[in-house]
Amino acid sequence: MQTALKVQNLKVRVGGKEILKGVDLELNYGEIHAVMGPNGSGKSTLAYTIMGREGYEIVEGDILFDGVSIKDLPADERALRGLFLGFQEPPSIPGVRFSTFLIAVINKRMGAPDLTTLKDPKKLREIYNLLNEVGLNRSVLSRELNVGFSGGEKKRSEMLQALLLDPKVIILDEPDSGLDVDGVRKIAEIIKELKAKGKAILLITHYARLFNFVEPDKVTVLVDGKVAATGGPELAHMIEEKGYQVVRQQ
Amino acid sequence: MNKGAIKLREELLKGMDAVDMLGLTSKPYKIEVELRGKITRDVVEEISRIKKEPDWMRRLRLRSLELFEKLPMPKWVPGIEEIDLEELAYYVKPEATIAKNWDDLPKEIREYYEKLGIPEAEARFLAGLYAVMDSETVYGRVKDALKEKGIVIMSMDEAVQKDLPILKEYFMRIFPPSDHKFAALHGALWSGGVFMYVPKGVKIPEPIEGFFLIGKAYEGQFEHTLIIADEGSYVNFIEGCSAPRFAGYSFHDGMVELYAHKNAVIKFTTVQNWSRNVINYNNKRAIAESGARVDWFEGSIGSKITVTYPSTILKGEGAVSRSMVVSLSKGPVIKDTGSKMIHLAPRTRSRIVNKTISAGGGVNIYRGLIKIIRGAKYSQADVECDSLIFDDKSKAHTYPHNQVDEPTAQVTHEATTGRLSEPQLFYLQSRGLGEDEAKSLIVLGFLSDILVELPFEYLNVLNRVIQLEFKELGSVG
Ligand SMILES: Nc1ncnc2c1ncn2[C@@H]1O[C@H](COP(=O)(O)OP(=O)(O)OP(=O)(O)O)[C@@H](O)[C@H]1O
Numbered sequence A: 001m002q003t004a005l006k007v008q009n010l011k012v013r014v015g016g017k018e019i020l021k022g023v024d025l026e027l028n029y030g031e032i033h034a035v036m037g038p039n040g041s042g043k044s045t046l047a048y049t050i051m052g053r054e055g056y057e058i059v060e061g062d063i064l065f066d067g068v069s070i071k072d073l074p075a076d077e078r079a080l081r082g083l084f085l086g087f088q089e090p091p092s093i094p095g096v097r098f099s100t101f102l103i104a105v106i107n108k109r110m111g112a113p114d115l116t117t118l119k120d121p122k123k124l125r126e127i128y129n130l131l132n133e134v135g136l137n138r139s140v141l142s143r144e145l146n147v148g149f150s151g152g153e154k155k156r157s158e159m160l161q162a163l164l165l166d167p168k169v170i171i172l173d174e175p176d177s178g179l180d181v182d183g184v185r186k187i188a189e190i191i192k193e194l195k196a197k198g199k200a201i202l203l204i205t206h207y208a209r210l211f212n213f214v215e216p217d218k219v220t221v222l223v224d225g226k227v228a229a230t231g232g233p234e235l236a237h238m239i240e241e242k243g244y245q246v247v248r249q250q
Numbered sequence B: 001m002n003k004g005a006i007k008l009r010e011e012l013l014k015g016m017d018a019v020d021m022l023g024l025t026s027k028p029y030k031i032e033v034e035l036r037g038k039i040t041r042d043v044v045e046e047i048s049r050i051k052k053e054p055d056w057m058r059r060l061r062l063r064s065l066e067l068f069e070k071l072p073m074p075k076w077v078p079g080i081e082e083i084d085l086e087e088l089a090y091y092v093k094p095e096a097t098i099a100k101n102w103d104d105l106p107k108e109i110r111e112y113y114e115k116l117g118i119p120e121a122e123a124r125f126l127a128g129l130y131a132v133m134d135s136e137t138v139y140g141r142v143k144d145a146l147k148e149k150g151i152v153i154m155s156m157d158e159a160v161q162k163d164l165p166i167l168k169e170y171f172m173r174i175f176p177p178s179d180h181k182f183a184a185l186h187g188a189l190w191s192g193g194v195f196m197y198v199p200k201g202v203k204i205p206e207p208i209e210g211f212f213l214i215g216k217a218y219e220g221q222f223e224h225t226l227i228i229a230d231e232g233s234y235v236n237f238i239e240g241c242s243a244p245r246f247a248g249y250s251f252h253d254g255m256v257e258l259y260a261h262k263n264a265v266i267k268f269t270t271v272q273n274w275s276r277n278v279i280n281y282n283n284k285r286a287i288a289e290s291g292a293r294v295d296w297f298e299g300s301i302g303s304k305i306t307v308t309y310p311s312t313i314l315k316g317e318g319a320v321s322r323s324m325v326v327s328l329s330k331g332p333v334i335k336d337t338g339s340k341m342i343h344l345a346p347r348t349r350s351r352i353v354n355k356t357i358s359a360g361g362g363v364n365i366y367r368g369l370i371k372i373i374r375g376a377k378y379s380q381a382d383v384e385c386d387s388l389i390f391d392d393k394s395k396a397h398t399y400p401h402n403q404v405d406e407p408t409a410q411v412t413h414e415a416t417t418g419r420l421s422e423p424q425l426f427y428l429q430s431r432g433l434g435e436d437e438a439k440s441l442i443v444l445g446f447l448s449d450i451l452v453e454l455p456f457e458y459l460n461v462l463n464r465v466i467q468l469e470f471k472e473l474g475s476v477g
C-alpha cells in the first residue's frame, strides 16, 4: 500500500504553547486511519497543522505528502495538491451563499479566470446528486455559508465537499459529532465509499461510536500531544469500553 | 446576481488601492487662467467677469463670500487642518474650449479621458456626457433625441451665462451657502458642472454622465450640478470623479442639487475615485415633492479624505428616497460618509444602506440623520449600517442620529460590524482559494445585498474605474 501522508516527529507551537510534542503517523491510500484521544489532546491541532493553518508553527519535524515535504506551503496550495480537511467546527461566513462558495471553489480547481459563474453545467447536476447523497435539501445552496446551519447540516456539508472536490487525502475532524444515528450511519457509508475509491482517510474522533459502522484499519491514540498508543480496530473498542485510562497507563 | 455585479465584485475585491495603478501620471497641459492666493472680493468678481455672468450670480457669489468669512470652521470635520486655502488655485481654466468631439480636445487632456475609458462608455450606454477638467467644462455632447424632447442640458456655466430664468429659482436654493463654511466657499468660487432640466413626463432611459477630473496638485475644484426633474419625469445621472496621482494635494468642494417635482424620479450615482491626494468635501442635497423618488448611490473608492452626506428632503406626501453608499478605506484614508433623510410630509419613506470596508489602517465614519417632523404621519425610515473591518489597525465608527417628532412614524436601525476573521480565511483557503480570493469572496458576501440593488450602469461605471486601477493589484489588507 502506497503512503499518502507521513507525519514525522511533529512538534507544533500554537499561541506560544507547545501543543504537539513529537507526533509520528503514517497514512496510506485506501486506508482509514483513526486518530483518537481525549478532549484537548491535540487532534484538531494535528489536522490544522497538516492543512497549513497560519499560527501553527512547526518547531520540529516534517509532513510529507506523496513523499514531498509540504510544511512550507500555504493552505490553498496544499488543498490544490489534493489535501482536504473536514472541519470540526466550520466557521460561518455571512453574506456568502453556499452555492457561491461551491462555485468559486470548483472554478478555482478548474483554472477558470472567473470564480463566480459555473463554467461546467455538469457540476450542478453533481452538486444536486451529492446533496441527495449526504442528506441535505437543495435549498441549503441559497443559504449563507454555515450561517445558522445545524450541527448535522454542517457535518453533511463538509462531507459533500469531500466528495465534490475529489481530494487524495481526506482529514475528517469529528465528522460524526452532532449527528443523529441515521446521520452517523450515512457518514460511515460515505467514508467507506471514499476508502473504496482509494482515498487516504484520517478519521479524527474521540468516540468509537462511528466504528460500529465503519471499521478503521489503524488507530493512533493521542494524549497530551503525544502518541500514547497505536494499533488496530481492537484498540478503539478497548478504549470504548474502558476509556482513555488504558492508554494513559501504558 | 447580475453580470455587472459579479464583475464589480471581482474588481472590488482584488484590491482597493485606488488610483495608484491608474497608469495616469500627472502630465503638463496648457493653462489659460489660474487664480490663487487670498480669496478676496476682487478675486470673486474676477471669476464672475471671466465667466461673463449676470449680475445676480455675481451678487450670489459675493454674498457667499461674506458668509464664508463669517461662518466658523467646522471643527469636527476630519482633514480640515490639512487644507491651506491660500495655497490652492481656486480657479483653473485649461486651455481648451468646450469640445463636441474628442478629437477637438488637446491631446494631453484627451488622453486622460481615454485612459479612463470615458469615450467608450459614452458610445456604449450614455445619453449624454459632460467632462469637466479643473474648473471648466472641456467636453459636452448629448444625443440629439434629448433636445427634441425639450430637455435642457448644458454646462452649468453656459446656463448661467445664458441667464436661463429657471436658474434663479433653484441655484443654491436647495443647498444654501449659509449651510456651512464650505457650502459658502462653494457659492463664492463655483465653476463647471452640469445643468439639466427634464420637462414634464419626459423619461430619459439612458444615463447622463458628468465626469470631473482634477489635473494637478494644489488646486480646488468647485463644480456645481443642478438637476430639475419636472412632474412625472425620469432621469438617471452618473457622476464620475478622478484625478491622477500627483505630489501635494488638491481640494474638491463640489455641490449637487436635485429637485424632483411631483411623481418625478431622479437616480443620482457617484463613482468617486479621486487619487490619494484629493481631499473631497461634497455637498449633496435633494428635494422630493409628493410621489417623487430620489435615489442616491455612492461608491466611495478613492481620495485621502472624503466628507459627504447625500441628503433628501422629503417634502411632499408619499415621497420616497434611498441612499446606498459603499465606502472603502484602505491605508491612511478617512471616509466620513452618511446620509440624511428629512421627512416633512405624511407617508414619506426613506431607506439608507451604508456599507463600509476598512483595511490597512483605513477609517470609516458613518454619520447619519433621520428627522421626521410632527405631522409627517405614517412615515417610515430604515437604516442599515454594516462595517467590515480587515485588521486591528482599521476602524469603523457609526454615529446615527434620529430626531422623530411624529408618533405614528417608524424608524428602524440595524448595524453590524464584521471582522474578517482568521478562521473564515483559513476555511476558504483550505478549499483551495488564495488569500486574495478568499478575502474577495468575503467582501462580495458583505456587499451582496447592496450589489443586487445597484443600477446596472453604476456597476458598469464603477467597474470601468476599478478595472483600470486594479489591473496589477496587490493584496488587500
Ligand atoms: N491558539 C491557542 N493558544 C493556546 N492554546 C491552544 C490554542 N489552540 C489550541 N490550544 C490548546 O491546544 C490543546 C489541543 O487542542 P485541540 O483543539 O487540538 O484538541 P482536540 O484534541 O481537537 O480536542 P477536542 O476533542 O475537544 O476537539 C488544547 O489544550 C487547547 O486549549
Ligand SMILES: [Mg+2]
Residues within 6 Å of the ligand: A043, A044, A045, A088, A173
Ligand atoms: Mg478537536
